[in-house]
Amino acid sequence: MTKVKAANPVSPLAPARFPDLPVIEGVEFAAAPAGVRYAGRTDVMLAKIAPGAAIAGVFTTSSTRAACVLDCQEKLKARVPADAGAAIVVNSGNANAFTGALGQEAVDAVTGAVAQALGMPASRVFSSSTGVIGEPLPYERITAAIPALTAALDAGGIEAAARAIMTTDTFPKGAAAEIEGEGGVIKIAGIAKGSGMIAPNMATMLVYIFTDAKIPAKNLQKMLSRNVDETFNAITVDSDTSTSDALIVAATGRSAAAEITDLRSKVARDFEAALHGVMLDLAQQVVKDGEGATKFVEVRVSGAETAEDAHKVAMAVANSPLVKTAIAGQDANWGRVVAAVGKSGAKADRDKLRISFGDMVLAENGWRVPDYSEEAASAYMKGQELVIGVDLGLGKAKKSVWTCDLTHRYIDINADYRS
Amino acid sequence: MTKVKAANPVSPLAPARFPDLPVIEGVEFAAAPAGVRYAGRTDVMLAKIAPGAAIAGVFTTSSTRAACVLDCQEKLKARVPADAGAAIVVNSGNANAFTGALGQEAVDAVTGAVAQALGMPASRVFSSSTGVIGEPLPYERITAAIPALTAALDAGGIEAAARAIMTTDTFPKGAAAEIEGEGGVIKIAGIAKGSGMIAPNMATMLVYIFTDAKIPAKNLQKMLSRNVDETFNAITVDSDTSTSDALIVAATGRSAAAEITDLRSKVARDFEAALHGVMLDLAQQVVKDGEGATKFVEVRVSGAETAEDAHKVAMAVANSPLVKTAIAGQDANWGRVVAAVGKSGAKADRDKLRISFGDMVLAENGWRVPDYSEEAASAYMKGQELVIGVDLGLGKAKKSVWTCDLTHRYIDINADYRS
Known part of the structure; x- marks a missing residue:
């Protein structure tokens, strides 16, 4: 039983268009409509990665994570030699989460069929599923689409792939970077999906990043892991963490640039900064597509005694329904x-706290500033991109997180998601 | 500058009427319109408690708590002899929170004026303020109302007091109990206000409970403290904790019943059970007046390995915007x-989890039950009072918390609260 789904209006915070992403040599994409849940939309994407690629990943920490997440984690741990090539297959419409033994059966069927079609071991086929929880995945619809997917594989197909993984997303998300490696250019292109159930811990969405860098898997994993906290773990839409989500990076090694072996080298630092940039860009796009979002908000905490306290304060502000509805109402x-x-729960001293909106300090020394202007503060709130600053005045730790407002659309979307 | 405020429609979950509360000998109430924020509504209440009363209290754990909360905490710690009598003065419309030195000045002015009018030391006058944060409390409007308040003191005035402390509340909240003491009846009557910014830790609302029991203050405090976790700390509307809130219990000792000295005696257990009942009743009324609430929901967790895990799971479900919007949409x-x-963050095993709605088990053994009926589950969701059961299948710890759904009205109310 497939359904026809009405499109949501595009987020007012969406970028003007999908960015031009560079072709990453050694990766091909395809997308197809498999009718997993809704008829008439592409809902499966396949990425084929040439032999020799290094793969790294981070996954949701949910204790009820889906079969495909557990499967990816096992496959990455097994460190199968890279010479077999690799693939990523993703469906939207059904999360294949909390589906018992049928969950693993579906993962095995889908990854097995992809492996067979592409001539690689199933241990190198990574799968993700996103959508409704607790309904069996009609995986035979996906396996039936695999011939069409393999026939359509195309190095330029990344935008179609970004569209195929959308659920309540209102725009496809892509980001790219290029750096000068030693002896050649290194390119990075990534796509993401996510707009609700967005909160740490990692990785509360689906993200796939491809690069032609030549880099050992352990270096890639290290870079990925240590850049997640300030990017995908620093965003929140609704404080809800998904059962399903995953961030996978594949490095094909097809760039002419030399291998990145020393993590302290200039090129390693450049590459890591570029990777961070792509991750942060995609993370922020996810917030900008937050369900019902009309404002993009950075909560910038400084002066905390510890990093943990900075994080706690930033998340408490970013997740507060009262703060988020006030932002929706343009109320300062x-x-x-x-x-x-x-x-x-963080250490805070009422009388040392400083609250600012943008460059405007509103309150300090335990009270609003003497020249406080409600008009100026209200005018600031009419902007589409806001910065809420909280300085705790106690130490040097800081943290930024990004969030959006809480509007009627969020409720429209989520009170009526399944039906 | 006072404002005229449009009344919110009464919560569909409200009780049919305010309950008949017994007169508690030794307590008188008055309410008056002081124009703290809005014209034309009673916004100050005064309770005068006769000499000899034992007072106990619990307060918000917020690190940015208001001056009146700090003041109450200090006064309770000081253990001023009870023979002076006591008073509670409360205003709505302005929380006197984050108002710097002016905050304490306002508390001193209000409690000092009440002390003078009633002929008791200011150290026995407890004050609370609720409403907007960060604006100076126009305390001269409150002190100006004190002559009218003292003239109007009346043993039967508790309902008017309950109305005076309302902010976004749509109905006044009261609860009562009576038990047989040794040699006479002991009566308890309580009132509460709260409908948003409701979440632990204690005490995320204003609650005043009066009893004619004769009981040492330390026994009263002990009973109060140990019953808060399962009552006021077990409710949540929006996961936001207030800066201001307080629960004060006054025991006048005017009952003919003997003093409750031994906490293990039958009468002590009866009294504690009755106190618990009044606290739980008031706590549940606060949820039923949750901003925008249309459903009253118990999240009943069992089978957790530890009490902390049971609490974490219950609160995670009760605070999830996705769960709360699904309930609003009557989506199972x-x-x-x-x-x-x-x-x-609690220990959970996907395959041991059992999820039920009311008596209907929906999912167990890692998947939905074989005879799962979407129709039956959907029909259940149309009820006004729902029980969501989560059995973790790991241990014996359990916890219930009470919450409400998340609807458009919550956003209407909170995107437009101040203006």
Whole structure:
């Protein structure tokens, strides 16, 4: 039983268009409509990665994570030699989560069919599923689409792949970077999906990043892991963490540039910065497509005694429904920011706290500033991109997280998601 | 500058009427319109408690708590002899929170004026303020109302007091109990306010409970403290904790019943059970007046390995915006309950989890039950009072928390609270 789904209006925070992503040598993409849940939309994507690629990944920490996540984690741990090539197959519409033994059966069927079609071991086929939880995945619809997918593989197909993995997303998400390696250019291109159930811990969405860098898998994994906290773990839409989500990076090694072996080298640092940039860009696009979002908000915490406290305060503010509804209402209700700091559990001293909106300090020394202007604060709130600053005045730790407002559309979308 | 405020429609979950509360000998109440924020509504209440009363209290744990909370905590710690009598003065409309030195000045002015009018030391006058954060409290409007308040003191005035402390509340909240003491009846009557910014830790609302029991203050405090976790700390509307809130219990000792000195005696256990009942009743009324609530939901967790895990799971489900919007949409989306369990941080095993709605088991053994009926589950969701059961299948710890759904009204109310 497939359904026809009405399209959501595109987020007002969406970029003007999908970016031009470079072709990554050694990767081909295809997308197809398999009717997993809705008729008439592409809902499966396949990425084929040439032999020799290094693969790294980070996954949701949910204790109820889906079969495909457990499967990816096992396959990555097994460190199968890279010379076999690799593939990523993703469906939207059904998360294949909390589906018992049928869950693994579906993963085995889909990854097995891809492996057979592409002539590689199933241990190198990584799968993801996103959508409704608790319904059996009609995997035979996906396996039936594999011949069409393999026939359509195309080095230029990344945008179609980005579209195929959308669920309540209102725009496809892509980001890219290029750096000068030693002896050649290194390119990075990534895609992501996500707009609800977005909160740490990693990785509360699906993200696939491809690069032609030549880099050992352990170096790639290290870079990935240590850049997640400030990118995908620093965003939140609704404080809900998914059962399913995954970030996989594949490095094909097809660039002319030399291998990145020393993590302290200039090229390693350049590559890591570029990777960080692509990750942060995709993470921020996910927030900008936050369900019902009309404002993009950075919560910038400084002056915390510890990094953990900075994180707690930033997340408490970013997840506060009262702060998020005030932003939706364009109400400069900084008192709710104070309340969120207070409840965060982090060490805070009311009289040392400084609250600012953009460059405008609103409150310090335990009270609003003497020249506080409600008009100026309200005018600031009419902007589409906002920065809420919280300085705790206690130490040097800082943390930024990105979030969006909480609007009627969020409720429209989520009170009526399944039916 | 006072404002005229449009009344919110009464919550569909409200009780038919305010309960008949017994007169508690030794307590008188008055309410008056002081124009703290809005014109034309009673916004200050005064309770005068006769000499000899024992007072106990618990307060918000927010690190940005308001001056009146700090003041109450200090006064309770000081253990001023009870023979002076006591008073509680409360205003709505302005929380006097994050108002710097002016905050304490306002508390001193209000409690000092009440002390003078009633002929008791200011150290026995407890004050609370609720409403907007960060604006100076126009305390001269409150002190100006004190003559009218003292003139109007009346043993039967508790309902008017309950109305005076309302902010976004749509109905006044009261609860009562009576037990047989040794040699006479002991009565308890309590009132509460709260409908948003409701979440632990204690005490995320204003609650005042009066009893004619004769009981030492330390026994009263002990009973109060140990019953908070399962009542006021077991409810959540929006996961936001207030800067201001307080629960104060006054025991006048005017009952003919003997003093409750031994906490293990039958009468002590009866009294504690009755106190618990009043606290739980008031706590549940607060949820039923949750901003925008249309459904009253118990999240009943069992089978957890530890009490902490049971609490984490219950709160994760009760605070999940995705669960709460599904309930608003009458969508039996138990998959979101699974996701909330997964993100809770508590120990959980996907394959041992059992999810039920009311008496209907929906999912167990890692998947939905074989005879799962979407129709039956959907029909259940149309009820106004729902029980979501989560059995973790790991141990014996359990926890219930009470919450409500997340609807458009919550956003209407909170995107437009201050203006």
